[in-house]
Amino acid sequence: MRISELSRRSGVPNATIKYYLREGLLPPGRATAQTQAEYDDSHLRRLRLIRALTGVRGLSVAAAKQVLDTIAEEDQTDTHHVLGLVFGVWPSGSSKPETADGQVPVECPETDALVDAMGWTVSTYNPARQVIDRTLETLRSLGMEQDWRSLLPYAELAARTARLDLDQLETLKDPLEKAERAVLLTFVLEPALMALRRLAQEDESIVRYGESPSLAALQPGRRRADEHE
Protein backbone atom coordinates (compact mmCIF):
# COMPACT_ATOMS: atom_id res chain seq x y z
CA MET A 1 0.00 0.00 0.00
CA ARG A 2 1.00 3.63 -0.47
CA ILE A 3 1.83 5.88 2.47
CA SER A 4 -1.56 7.55 2.14
CA GLU A 5 -3.36 4.27 2.62
CA LEU A 6 -1.05 3.36 5.50
CA SER A 7 -2.05 6.67 7.06
CA ARG A 8 -5.73 6.05 6.49
CA ARG A 9 -5.66 2.51 7.87
CA SER A 10 -3.49 3.35 10.89
CA GLY A 11 -5.08 6.68 11.71
CA VAL A 12 -1.59 8.14 11.93
CA PRO A 13 -1.13 11.36 9.90
CA ASN A 14 1.05 11.27 6.80
CA ALA A 15 3.55 13.75 8.24
CA THR A 16 3.91 11.69 11.41
CA ILE A 17 4.58 8.52 9.42
CA LYS A 18 7.27 10.36 7.49
CA TYR A 19 8.77 11.56 10.77
CA TYR A 20 8.86 7.97 12.07
CA LEU A 21 10.54 6.88 8.82
CA ARG A 22 13.17 9.61 9.16
CA GLU A 23 13.80 8.74 12.81
CA GLY A 24 14.12 5.06 11.99
CA LEU A 25 11.16 3.92 14.10
CA LEU A 26 9.47 2.59 11.00
CA PRO A 27 11.54 0.63 8.47
CA PRO A 28 11.49 2.02 4.92
CA GLY A 29 8.98 0.61 2.45
CA ARG A 30 9.87 -1.21 -0.73
CA ALA A 31 10.89 1.53 -3.23
CA THR A 32 8.76 1.38 -6.36
CA ALA A 33 9.92 4.67 -7.89
CA GLN A 34 12.21 7.57 -7.10
CA THR A 35 9.76 9.06 -4.62
CA GLN A 36 7.39 6.18 -4.00
CA ALA A 37 7.40 3.19 -1.73
CA GLU A 38 5.11 0.30 -0.95
CA TYR A 39 4.21 -0.53 2.63
CA ASP A 40 2.69 -3.71 3.94
CA ASP A 41 0.92 -5.10 6.98
CA SER A 42 4.14 -5.29 8.96
CA HIS A 43 4.33 -1.49 8.73
CA LEU A 44 0.76 -1.21 9.91
CA ARG A 45 1.41 -3.43 12.93
CA ARG A 46 4.59 -1.55 13.69
CA LEU A 47 2.76 1.78 13.50
CA ARG A 48 0.19 0.56 15.99
CA LEU A 49 2.96 -0.51 18.34
CA ILE A 50 4.68 2.89 18.00
CA ARG A 51 1.37 4.57 18.71
CA ALA A 52 0.88 2.40 21.77
CA LEU A 53 4.36 3.18 23.07
CA THR A 54 4.34 6.92 22.41
CA GLY A 55 0.75 8.09 22.30
CA VAL A 56 -0.71 5.88 24.97
CA ARG A 57 1.75 6.05 27.76
CA GLY A 58 3.88 8.94 26.65
CA LEU A 59 7.23 7.33 25.99
CA SER A 60 9.46 9.72 24.11
CA VAL A 61 10.12 8.88 20.47
CA ALA A 62 13.72 8.10 21.44
CA ALA A 63 12.61 5.72 24.21
CA ALA A 64 10.11 4.04 21.90
CA LYS A 65 12.82 3.60 19.29
CA GLN A 66 15.00 1.92 21.87
CA VAL A 67 12.26 -0.60 22.66
CA LEU A 68 11.54 -1.24 18.99
CA ASP A 69 15.22 -1.66 18.19
CA THR A 70 15.65 -4.16 20.97
CA ILE A 71 12.59 -6.10 19.87
CA ALA A 72 13.88 -6.06 16.29
CA GLU A 73 17.25 -7.44 17.31
CA GLU A 74 15.68 -10.37 19.06
CA ASP A 75 14.07 -13.42 17.66
CA GLN A 76 10.52 -12.17 17.30
CA THR A 77 9.07 -15.64 17.56
CA ASP A 78 10.35 -15.80 21.11
CA THR A 79 7.18 -14.57 22.75
CA HIS A 80 8.57 -14.46 26.23
CA HIS A 81 11.47 -12.35 25.22
CA VAL A 82 9.39 -9.87 23.28
CA LEU A 83 7.01 -9.59 26.22
CA GLY A 84 9.88 -9.30 28.65
CA LEU A 85 11.25 -6.35 26.73
CA VAL A 86 7.90 -4.66 26.71
CA PHE A 87 7.18 -5.38 30.34
CA GLY A 88 10.63 -4.21 31.31
CA VAL A 89 10.12 -0.75 29.92
CA TRP A 90 9.41 1.80 32.55
CA PRO A 91 7.03 4.59 31.46
CA SER A 92 8.73 7.94 31.13
CA GLY A 93 5.97 9.63 33.08
CA SER A 94 6.65 7.94 36.39
CA SER A 95 9.69 8.04 38.61
CA LYS A 96 12.05 6.39 36.20
CA PRO A 97 14.71 4.15 37.61
CA GLU A 98 18.04 4.13 35.84
CA THR A 99 17.98 1.46 33.20
CA ALA A 100 20.74 -1.03 32.86
CA ASP A 101 22.75 0.75 30.20
CA GLY A 102 26.04 -0.32 31.68
CA GLN A 103 24.53 -3.76 32.29
CA VAL A 104 25.35 -3.55 35.97
CA PRO A 105 22.37 -4.78 37.93
CA VAL A 106 21.48 -2.54 40.84
CA GLU A 107 21.50 -4.14 44.26
CA CYS A 108 17.94 -4.60 45.43
CA PRO A 109 18.24 -6.90 48.43
CA GLU A 110 14.66 -6.51 49.58
CA THR A 111 13.18 -7.14 46.16
CA ASP A 112 15.47 -10.15 45.78
CA ALA A 113 14.21 -11.55 49.07
CA LEU A 114 10.61 -10.94 48.00
CA VAL A 115 11.11 -12.47 44.56
CA ASP A 116 12.75 -15.45 46.20
CA ALA A 117 9.94 -15.90 48.70
CA MET A 118 7.40 -15.75 45.89
CA GLY A 119 9.38 -18.24 43.83
CA TRP A 120 9.41 -15.84 40.90
CA THR A 121 11.93 -15.80 38.09
CA VAL A 122 12.78 -12.19 37.38
CA SER A 123 15.65 -10.70 35.43
CA THR A 124 17.98 -8.61 37.56
CA TYR A 125 17.57 -5.96 34.87
CA ASN A 126 13.86 -5.59 35.33
CA PRO A 127 13.64 -1.90 36.31
CA ALA A 128 10.63 -2.61 38.51
CA ARG A 129 12.98 -4.22 41.07
CA GLN A 130 14.44 -0.90 42.13
CA VAL A 131 11.05 0.67 42.56
CA ILE A 132 10.23 -1.75 45.35
CA ASP A 133 13.44 -1.26 47.32
CA ARG A 134 13.09 2.49 46.97
CA THR A 135 9.48 2.54 48.03
CA LEU A 136 10.29 0.56 51.15
CA GLU A 137 13.09 2.98 51.96
CA THR A 138 10.73 5.91 51.51
CA LEU A 139 8.10 4.35 53.75
CA ARG A 140 10.66 3.73 56.47
CA SER A 141 12.02 7.27 56.21
CA LEU A 142 8.47 8.40 56.86
CA GLY A 143 8.21 6.40 60.01
CA MET A 144 6.43 3.27 58.77
CA GLU A 145 7.99 0.01 59.78
CA GLN A 146 7.80 -1.86 56.53
CA ASP A 147 10.04 -4.40 54.91
CA TRP A 148 9.62 -6.79 52.01
CA ARG A 149 7.60 -9.17 54.17
CA SER A 150 4.81 -6.63 54.47
CA LEU A 151 4.56 -6.67 50.68
CA LEU A 152 4.08 -10.44 50.42
CA PRO A 153 0.25 -10.36 50.46
CA TYR A 154 0.36 -7.60 47.85
CA ALA A 155 2.74 -9.69 45.75
CA GLU A 156 0.27 -12.56 45.88
CA LEU A 157 -2.44 -10.31 44.45
CA ALA A 158 -0.01 -8.94 41.86
CA ALA A 159 0.63 -12.51 40.69
CA ARG A 160 -3.09 -12.99 40.13
CA THR A 161 -3.29 -9.69 38.29
CA ALA A 162 -0.43 -10.73 36.03
CA ARG A 163 -2.28 -13.96 35.26
CA LEU A 164 -5.31 -11.94 34.15
CA ASP A 165 -3.02 -9.80 32.01
CA LEU A 166 -1.38 -12.73 30.27
CA ASP A 167 -4.76 -14.43 29.76
CA GLN A 168 -5.71 -11.54 27.53
CA LEU A 169 -2.70 -12.13 25.29
CA GLU A 170 -3.29 -15.85 24.84
CA THR A 171 -5.52 -15.57 21.78
CA LEU A 172 -3.05 -13.45 19.80
CA LYS A 173 -0.72 -15.23 17.42
CA ASP A 174 1.69 -12.60 16.13
CA PRO A 175 4.44 -11.71 18.66
CA LEU A 176 4.42 -8.04 17.65
CA GLU A 177 0.67 -7.95 18.13
CA LYS A 178 1.16 -9.58 21.53
CA ALA A 179 3.75 -6.91 22.29
CA GLU A 180 1.38 -4.15 21.30
CA ARG A 181 -1.39 -5.60 23.44
CA ALA A 182 1.01 -6.06 26.32
CA VAL A 183 1.97 -2.39 26.15
CA LEU A 184 -1.66 -1.38 26.19
CA LEU A 185 -2.53 -3.72 29.04
CA THR A 186 0.48 -2.80 31.12
CA PHE A 187 0.62 0.93 30.62
CA VAL A 188 -2.91 1.97 29.74
CA LEU A 189 -4.55 -0.21 32.34
CA GLU A 190 -2.32 1.01 35.17
CA PRO A 191 -4.29 4.14 36.09
CA ALA A 192 -7.52 2.14 35.95
CA LEU A 193 -6.13 -0.51 38.31
CA MET A 194 -5.06 2.16 40.78
CA ALA A 195 -8.46 3.81 40.39
CA LEU A 196 -10.16 0.49 41.17
CA ARG A 197 -8.07 0.30 44.34
CA ARG A 198 -9.23 3.76 45.37
CA LEU A 199 -12.87 2.95 44.77
CA ALA A 200 -12.46 -0.29 46.70
CA GLN A 201 -10.73 1.61 49.52
CA GLU A 202 -13.70 3.94 49.82
CA ASP A 203 -16.10 1.03 49.93
CA GLU A 204 -13.98 -0.90 52.42
CA SER A 205 -13.74 2.20 54.60
CA ILE A 206 -17.53 2.41 54.68
CA VAL A 207 -17.79 -1.27 55.53
CA ARG A 208 -15.40 -0.86 58.47
CA TYR A 209 -16.07 2.61 59.80
CA GLY A 210 -19.63 3.19 58.70
CA GLU A 211 -21.02 5.65 56.29
CA SER A 212 -20.77 9.26 57.41
CA PRO A 213 -23.93 11.34 56.90
CA SER A 214 -22.01 14.04 55.08
CA LEU A 215 -20.64 11.55 52.61
CA ALA A 216 -24.00 9.89 52.14
CA ALA A 217 -25.32 13.30 51.06
CA LEU A 218 -22.74 13.25 48.30
CA GLN A 219 -24.16 10.07 46.87
CA PRO A 220 -27.09 10.67 44.60
CA GLY A 221 -27.50 7.18 43.17
CA ARG A 222 -30.21 5.02 44.63
CA ARG A 223 -30.51 6.77 47.96
CA ARG A 224 -31.32 10.12 46.51
CA ALA A 225 -33.50 8.63 43.83
CA ASP A 226 -35.94 7.66 46.58
CA GLU A 227 -36.21 11.22 47.79
CA HIS A 228 -36.56 12.60 44.30
CA GLU A 229 -39.66 14.83 44.24
Added chain:
Amino acid sequence: MRISELSRRSGVPNATIKYYLREGLLPPGRATAQTQAEYDDSHLRRLRLIRALTGVRGLSVAAAKQVLDTIAEEDQTDTHHVLGLVFGVWPSGSSKPETADGQVPVECPETDALVDAMGWTVSTYNPARQVIDRTLETLRSLGMEQDWRSLLPYAELAARTARLDLDQLETLKDPLEKAERAVLLTFVLEPALMALRRLAQEDESIVRYGESPSLAALQPGRRRADEHE
Protein backbone atom coordinates in the same frame (compact mmCIF):
# COMPACT_ATOMS: atom_id res chain seq x y z
CA MET B 1 7.86 23.12 72.29
CA ARG B 2 9.61 25.88 70.38
CA ILE B 3 9.75 25.96 66.60
CA SER B 4 13.36 24.74 66.70
CA GLU B 5 12.36 21.59 68.55
CA LEU B 6 9.38 21.11 66.25
CA SER B 7 11.86 21.29 63.38
CA ARG B 8 14.20 18.82 65.01
CA ARG B 9 11.51 16.31 65.87
CA SER B 10 9.74 16.54 62.51
CA GLY B 11 12.84 16.74 60.37
CA VAL B 12 11.26 19.68 58.55
CA PRO B 13 13.54 22.73 58.27
CA ASN B 14 12.72 25.82 60.30
CA ALA B 15 12.19 27.96 57.22
CA THR B 16 9.77 25.42 55.76
CA ILE B 17 7.73 25.35 58.96
CA LYS B 18 7.50 29.14 58.86
CA TYR B 19 6.38 28.93 55.26
CA TYR B 20 3.65 26.45 56.19
CA LEU B 21 2.58 28.79 59.01
CA ARG B 22 2.37 31.75 56.62
CA GLU B 23 0.43 29.73 54.05
CA GLY B 24 -1.96 28.51 56.70
CA LEU B 25 -1.14 24.81 56.31
CA LEU B 26 -0.02 24.70 59.91
CA PRO B 27 -2.14 26.48 62.55
CA PRO B 28 -0.28 29.08 64.61
CA GLY B 29 1.23 28.04 67.94
CA ARG B 30 0.22 29.48 71.28
CA ALA B 31 1.92 32.89 71.51
CA THR B 32 4.18 33.12 74.59
CA ALA B 33 5.86 36.39 73.67
CA GLN B 34 5.90 38.94 70.89
CA THR B 35 8.01 36.72 68.67
CA GLN B 36 7.69 33.31 70.32
CA ALA B 37 5.11 30.60 70.19
CA GLU B 38 4.65 27.17 71.70
CA TYR B 39 3.84 24.20 69.53
CA ASP B 40 2.51 20.83 70.59
CA ASP B 41 2.10 17.28 69.35
CA SER B 42 -0.84 18.24 67.14
CA HIS B 43 1.57 20.43 65.17
CA LEU B 44 3.97 17.56 64.88
CA ARG B 45 1.29 15.22 63.57
CA ARG B 46 0.04 17.87 61.20
CA LEU B 47 3.57 18.45 59.89
CA ARG B 48 3.97 14.76 59.18
CA LEU B 49 0.69 14.77 57.27
CA ILE B 50 1.78 17.83 55.25
CA ARG B 51 5.06 16.10 54.50
CA ALA B 52 3.20 13.00 53.38
CA LEU B 53 0.90 15.00 51.12
CA THR B 54 3.52 17.26 49.57
CA GLY B 55 6.87 15.52 49.83
CA VAL B 56 5.77 11.98 49.27
CA ARG B 57 3.44 12.17 46.38
CA GLY B 58 4.08 15.67 45.15
CA LEU B 59 0.81 17.44 45.83
CA SER B 60 1.28 21.18 45.50
CA VAL B 61 1.19 23.16 48.73
CA ALA B 62 -2.13 24.62 47.58
CA ALA B 63 -3.60 21.17 46.94
CA ALA B 64 -2.34 19.90 50.29
CA LYS B 65 -3.90 22.91 52.01
CA GLN B 66 -7.22 22.08 50.39
CA VAL B 67 -7.09 18.55 51.78
CA LEU B 68 -6.06 19.74 55.23
CA ASP B 69 -8.77 22.40 55.29
CA THR B 70 -11.42 19.90 54.35
CA ILE B 71 -10.23 17.46 56.98
CA ALA B 72 -10.22 20.29 59.55
CA GLU B 73 -13.78 21.28 58.70
CA GLU B 74 -15.03 17.79 59.28
CA ASP B 75 -15.59 15.93 62.46
CA GLN B 76 -12.17 14.39 62.87
CA THR B 77 -13.51 11.51 64.88
CA ASP B 78 -15.40 10.38 61.81
CA THR B 79 -12.73 8.01 60.55
CA HIS B 80 -14.48 7.07 57.37
CA HIS B 81 -14.93 10.65 56.34
CA VAL B 82 -11.31 11.58 57.02
CA LEU B 83 -10.18 8.54 55.07
CA GLY B 84 -12.65 9.28 52.31
CA LEU B 85 -11.15 12.73 51.89
CA VAL B 86 -7.67 11.36 51.75
CA PHE B 87 -8.54 8.52 49.41
CA GLY B 88 -10.48 10.90 47.18
CA VAL B 89 -7.49 13.09 46.50
CA TRP B 90 -5.95 12.50 43.18
CA PRO B 91 -2.18 12.93 43.06
CA SER B 92 -1.12 15.97 41.09
CA GLY B 93 1.50 13.96 39.27
CA SER B 94 -0.89 11.70 37.39
CA SER B 95 -3.51 12.52 34.82
CA LYS B 96 -5.70 14.56 37.08
CA PRO B 97 -9.42 14.37 36.51
CA GLU B 98 -11.45 17.49 37.13
CA THR B 99 -12.45 17.55 40.76
CA ALA B 100 -15.98 18.28 41.77
CA ASP B 101 -15.57 22.00 42.38
CA GLY B 102 -18.95 22.80 40.98
CA GLN B 103 -20.29 19.71 42.76
CA VAL B 104 -21.60 18.32 39.51
CA PRO B 105 -20.76 14.65 39.34
CA VAL B 106 -19.35 13.58 36.00
CA GLU B 107 -21.24 10.88 34.13
CA CYS B 108 -19.31 7.64 34.31
CA PRO B 109 -21.78 5.03 33.11
CA GLU B 110 -19.26 2.21 32.85
CA THR B 111 -17.79 2.81 36.29
CA ASP B 112 -21.31 3.00 37.70
CA ALA B 113 -22.14 -0.35 36.15
CA LEU B 114 -18.92 -1.85 37.52
CA VAL B 115 -19.45 -0.39 41.01
CA ASP B 116 -23.00 -1.71 40.94
CA ALA B 117 -21.89 -5.18 39.88
CA MET B 118 -19.31 -5.22 42.66
CA GLY B 119 -21.87 -4.04 45.19
CA TRP B 120 -19.58 -1.19 46.20
CA THR B 121 -20.66 2.06 47.81
CA VAL B 122 -18.71 4.85 46.16
CA SER B 123 -19.29 8.59 46.20
CA THR B 124 -20.08 10.01 42.79
CA TYR B 125 -17.39 12.57 43.57
CA ASN B 126 -14.61 10.05 43.89
CA PRO B 127 -12.27 11.23 41.12
CA ALA B 128 -11.15 7.67 40.48
CA ARG B 129 -14.48 7.00 38.78
CA GLN B 130 -13.59 9.06 35.75
CA VAL B 131 -10.25 7.36 35.34
CA ILE B 132 -11.94 4.05 34.65
CA ASP B 133 -14.39 5.33 32.04
CA ARG B 134 -11.56 7.20 30.31
CA THR B 135 -9.22 4.24 30.33
CA LEU B 136 -11.87 2.05 28.74
CA GLU B 137 -12.46 4.69 26.07
CA THR B 138 -8.73 4.86 25.39
CA LEU B 139 -8.43 1.08 25.10
CA ARG B 140 -11.33 0.96 22.66
CA SER B 141 -9.90 3.80 20.59
CA LEU B 142 -6.78 1.65 20.29
CA GLY B 143 -8.69 -1.28 18.97
CA MET B 144 -9.18 -3.35 22.10
CA GLU B 145 -12.69 -4.53 22.74
CA GLN B 146 -13.00 -3.79 26.40
CA ASP B 147 -15.88 -2.70 28.53
CA TRP B 148 -16.44 -2.60 32.28
CA ARG B 149 -17.12 -6.34 32.36
CA SER B 150 -13.53 -7.07 31.38
CA LEU B 151 -12.45 -5.15 34.49
CA LEU B 152 -14.53 -7.25 36.90
CA PRO B 153 -11.78 -9.76 37.76
CA TYR B 154 -9.39 -6.84 38.28
CA ALA B 155 -11.95 -5.16 40.54
CA GLU B 156 -12.13 -8.32 42.62
CA LEU B 157 -8.37 -8.19 43.18
CA ALA B 158 -8.57 -4.45 43.90
CA ALA B 159 -11.09 -5.17 46.64
CA ARG B 160 -8.62 -7.58 48.26
CA THR B 161 -5.85 -5.01 47.95
CA ALA B 162 -8.03 -2.40 49.65
CA ARG B 163 -8.66 -4.83 52.50
CA LEU B 164 -4.90 -5.21 52.98
CA ASP B 165 -4.60 -1.41 52.96
CA LEU B 166 -7.27 -0.86 55.57
CA ASP B 167 -5.89 -3.67 57.72
CA GLN B 168 -2.75 -1.61 58.14
CA LEU B 169 -4.72 1.32 59.52
CA GLU B 170 -6.67 -0.73 62.07
CA THR B 171 -4.16 -0.38 64.89
CA LEU B 172 -3.99 3.42 64.70
CA LYS B 173 -6.26 5.37 67.03
CA ASP B 174 -5.87 9.01 66.04
CA PRO B 175 -7.85 9.89 62.89
CA LEU B 176 -5.18 12.30 61.66
CA GLU B 177 -2.57 9.59 62.11
CA LYS B 178 -4.83 7.23 60.20
CA ALA B 179 -5.11 9.90 57.49
CA GLU B 180 -1.35 10.26 57.31
CA ARG B 181 -0.87 6.51 57.07
CA ALA B 182 -3.60 6.29 54.45
CA VAL B 183 -1.83 8.88 52.33
CA LEU B 184 1.41 6.96 52.60
CA LEU B 185 -0.22 3.63 51.82
CA THR B 186 -2.26 4.93 48.94
CA PHE B 187 0.23 7.20 47.24
CA VAL B 188 3.65 5.89 48.20
CA LEU B 189 2.74 2.26 47.73
CA GLU B 190 1.27 2.80 44.28
CA PRO B 191 4.51 2.56 42.29
CA ALA B 192 5.51 -0.51 44.29
CA LEU B 193 2.21 -2.24 43.54
CA MET B 194 2.62 -1.55 39.84
CA ALA B 195 6.22 -2.75 40.07
CA LEU B 196 5.04 -5.99 41.69
CA ARG B 197 2.66 -6.46 38.78
CA ARG B 198 5.53 -6.03 36.30
CA LEU B 199 7.71 -8.52 38.13
CA ALA B 200 4.82 -10.96 38.27
CA GLN B 201 4.16 -10.42 34.56
CA GLU B 202 7.74 -11.36 33.75
CA ASP B 203 7.50 -14.49 35.86
CA GLU B 204 4.11 -15.45 34.43
CA SER B 205 5.45 -14.90 30.93
CA ILE B 206 8.28 -17.35 31.66
CA VAL B 207 5.82 -19.86 33.08
CA ARG B 208 3.69 -19.71 29.92
CA TYR B 209 6.15 -19.13 27.12
CA GLY B 210 9.31 -20.58 28.54
CA GLU B 211 12.51 -18.92 29.47
CA SER B 212 14.47 -17.53 26.56
CA PRO B 213 18.19 -18.28 26.56
CA SER B 214 19.06 -14.61 26.08
CA LEU B 215 17.06 -13.62 29.11
CA ALA B 216 18.46 -16.41 31.20
CA ALA B 217 21.88 -14.97 30.47
CA LEU B 218 20.71 -11.78 32.09
CA GLN B 219 20.01 -13.56 35.34
CA PRO B 220 23.08 -13.98 37.45
CA GLY B 221 21.50 -15.24 40.68
CA ARG B 222 21.58 -18.96 41.30
CA ARG B 223 22.10 -20.07 37.75
CA ARG B 224 25.26 -18.13 37.21
CA ALA B 225 26.57 -18.95 40.64
CA ASP B 226 26.91 -22.56 39.48
CA GLU B 227 29.07 -21.57 36.59
CA HIS B 228 31.17 -19.25 38.66
CA GLU B 229 34.84 -19.83 37.86
